[in-house]
Amino acid sequence: RLKAAKEAGSRDVLRSPICCILGHVDTGKTKLLDNVRRTTVQEGEAGGITQQIGATYVPGDAICMRTEALRKGKEFELKLPGLLIIDTPGHESFTNLRSRGSGLCDIAILVVDIMHGMEQQTMESINLLKMRNTPFIVALNKVDRLFEWQAVKDAPIMEALERQKPHVKAQFEQRLQQSILNLNEQGLNVALYWKNPDKRKYVNIVPTSAISGEGIPDMLQLLVRLTQDMMSERLMFISELQCTVLEVKVVEGLGTTVDVVLVNGVLHEGDTIVLCGMNGPIVTNIRSLLTPHPLKELRVKGSYVHHKEIQAAQGVKLAAQNLETAVAGTQLHVLHKPEDLEGLKLLAMKDMEDIFKSVDRSGEGVCVQASTLGSLEALLEFLRSPAVKIPVSGIAIGPIHKKDVMRASVMLEKGRQKFAVILAFDVPVTKEARELAESLGVRIFTADIIYHLFDHGRGCLKRCGGGVQVKDAEQEAAKGDAVFPCILKILPTCVFNAKDPIVLGVDVVEGIAKVGTPICVPSQGGVDLGKIASLELNHKPVDTAKKGQSVAMKIEAQTTTEATRLYGRHFDFKDELVSRISRKSINLLKDHFREDMSKENWQLVMKLKKVFNID
Numbered sequence: 263r264l265k266a267a268k269e270a271g272s273r274d275v276l277r278s279p280i281c282c283i284l285g286h287v288d289t290g291k292t293k294l295l296d297n298v299r300r301t302t303v304q305e306g307e308a309g310g311i312t313q314q315i316g317a318t319y320v321p322g323d324a325i326c327m328r329t330e331a332l333r334k335g336k337e338f339e340l341k342l343p344g345l346l347i348i349d350t351p352g353h354e355s356f357t358n359l360r361s362r363g364s365g366l367c368d369i370a371i372l373v374v375d376i377m378h379g380m381e382q383q384t385m386e387s388i389n390l391l392k393m394r395n396t397p398f399i400v401a402l403n404k405v406d407r408l409f410e411w412q413a414v415k416d417a418p419i420m421e422a423l424e425r426q427k428p429h430v431k432a433q434f435e436q437r438l439q440q441s442i443l444n445l446n447e448q449g450l451n452v453a454l455y456w457k458n459p460d461k462r463k464y465v466n467i468v469p470t471s472a473i474s475g476e477g478i479p480d481m482l483q484l485l486v487r488l489t490q491d492m493m494s495e496r497l498m499f500i501s502e503l504q505c506t507v508l509e510v511k512v513v514e515g516l517g518t519t520v521d522v523v524l525v526n527g528v529l530h531e532g533d534t535i536v537l538c539g540m541n542g543p544i545v546t547n548i549r550s551l552l553t554p555h556p557l558k559e560l561r562v563k564g565s566y567v568h569h570k571e572i573q574a575a576q577g578v579k580l581a582a583q584n585l586e587t588a589v590a591g592t593q594l595h596v597l598h599k600p601e602d603l604e605g606l607k608l609l610a611m612k613d614m615e616d617i618f619k620s621v622d623r624s625g626e627g628v629c630v631q632a633s634t635l636g637s638l639e640a641l642l643e644f645l646r647s648p649a650v651k652i653p654v655s656g657i658a659i660g661p662i663h664k665k666d667v668m669r670a671s672v673m674l675e676k677g678r679q680k681f682a683v684i685l686a687f688d689v690p691v692t693k694e695a696r697e698l699a700e701s702l703g704v705r706i707f708t709a710d711i712i713y714h715l716f717d718h719g720r721g722c723l724k725r726c727g728g729g730v731q732v733k734d735a736e737q738e739a740a741k742g743d744a745v746f747p748c749i750l751k752i753l754p755t756c757v758f759n760a761k762d763p764i765v766l767g768v769d770v771v772e773g774i775a776k777v778g779t780p781i782c783v784p785s786q787g788g789v790d791l792g793k794i795a796s797l798e799l800n801h802k803p804v805d806t807a808k809k810g811q812s813v814a815m816k817i818e819a820q821t822t823t824e825a826t827r828l829y830g831r832h833f834d835f836k837d838e839l840v841s842r843i844s845r846k847s848i849n850l851l852k853d854h855f856r857e858d859m860s861k862e863n864w865q866l867v868m869k870l871k872k873v874f875n876i877d
């Protein structure tokens with residue numbers, strides 16, 4: 263059956279599921295991939311494992327061989343032709359692998375280091391997996407690091423565990439429970455795969471060692487079982503082409519090429535293809551269909567195998583003209599009938615247009631720019647999430663040019679400085695764009711790795727400079743109108759100037775006196791005097807004076823009426839001076855200066871609210 267399925271390219275059965283590896287740095291993602299490749303290759307030619315563009319194909323035969331010890335002679339009904347594992351582990355390739363709005367990746371392996379448990383990027387990975395609704399298993403890796411672990415090379419994990427000393431088993435159990443608890447805290451139901459009460463509700467954990475190979479058979483078998491048993495509909499081979507652009511790359515001698523994952527269907531040399539381009543659809547012909555040379559020794563740089571035809575699922579490099587503006591993370595289409603051209607062009611642009619449509623470009627917000635459609639989409643989702651909520655008014659893919667800076671500068675014209683920002687991920691900024699941004703006052707924040715965004719949840723933007731400065735700018739803008747509360751007592755012997763600008767010595771009885779604060783006299787029917795223009799404490803200028811301090815204060819009139827106010831006639835030392843607050847100024851304090859306000863100061867605001875009859 264297997265052979266038949268293989269020969270037929272499994273047209274009648276299922277296609278190979280596409281599998282991604284995610285997890286924190288150094289948990290062993292690359293090593294796990296190496297292990298799957300190495301052991302199967304070592305076990306002989308029949309393994310037929312092939313290195314592809316951006317992916318490794320593990321055929322059914324190799325999976326059968328690798329899981330033999332686990333099955334103990336029992337048959338394993340393999341309905342899949344194999345597994346296509348994406349070679350680049352991590353967030354980027356995962357976010358980039360999208361297909362018609364959903365994740366292209368059928369199943370993922372989340373790698374957790376048993377010695378470290380939950381780490382920052384483990385949580386980010388979980389969020390990404392949840393966001394894309396991608397099923398996954400947890401590889402609890404590095405079991406061989408448990409103290410006095412006895413290596414049982416490439417053994418099924420239960421067999422390896424049984425051979426361990428009691429204290430090693432106890433250690434394993436303790437770390438496992440800790441990991442389970444951590445994952446529970448992330449809102450996940452998890453269970454060791456052989457103890458899983460309900461595979462649809464609990465995420466499976468498989469303990470592994472990427473070094474000595476324990477648990478690798480279990481991991482492969484689990485990936486196969488979960489995909490073929492639970493996703494058969496999704497994995498049905500269809501002749502309709504399903505092909506996603508992974509990367510756009512310039513290759514010496516070939517020009518601009520695209521690396522694609524061919525999920526379903528067949529590609530031929532000479533096919534007319536339609537792709538999504540930055541400036542509109544691209545229609546071109548496949549000049550070459552390429553895969554790496556299978557024999558590693560012969561693989562000199564730039565040497566590829568040319569194919570007349572390639573069938574799914576595979577990672578392939580395509581060479582053709584006009585690929586320079588192709589957008590990574592979009593679908594590739596093949597034109598069979600000339601009359602379909604216009605329809606395919608629309609289809610090719612649809613993913614990008616849907617994302618562009620999701621942004622209100624006439625509204626207010628920051629501009630976001632990313633290297634691929636997948637990362638742009640992930641960023642937008644992130645910025646929209648309730649914990650972040652940063653409005654976006656412009657988006658683009660690719661390097662930042664002057665026109666992008668111009669787009670962001672529209673916010674300056676609207677008087678929304680805080681949104682005159684470009685958040686750029688994994689894209690270069692041209693020199694001209696940087697210079698223009700500096701002269702216009704548009705801020706560009708760059709981060710090279712998308713997951714830096716996710717690093718500390720809300721704090722992510724701090725890492726790339728965004729959050730903090732956006733907040734600072736907001737505070738700056740609010741400063742003029744925010745009013746801190748204070749009650750001041752005039753020192754009768756220190757009246758230096760009775761009329762505008764009024765200059766007096768005062769005691770700060772309560773609250774904070776700040777430069778810019780409007781001052782009035784409630785006991786005289788709320789006579790306004792003007793705003794605090796300057797403060798001096800011990801003959802030194804200060805911005806703020808706190809409760810208990812005595813300062814010299816200059817009050818400048820803001821209106822012609824205020825300019826007529828006279829000490830001794832409209833008010834005198836028996837009157838208290840207070841901050842003139844309003845509903846608006848209170849809201850600004852709440853929104854932007856919460857951290858700067860003590861409980862006592864809020865109580866003072868309440869008191870002044872009554873004085874000014876504010877609801």
Ligand code: GDP
Pocket residue numbers: 285286287288289290291292293294351403404405406407470471472473474
């Ligand atoms: P990645 O950053 O997740 O891709 O991690 P790597 O695969 O590069 O592994 C990081 C380090 O951990 C390397 O030094 C590996 O040799 C080591 N490592 C990975 N897996 C295992 C394992 O199962 N056991 C042990 N002892 N070390 C491992």
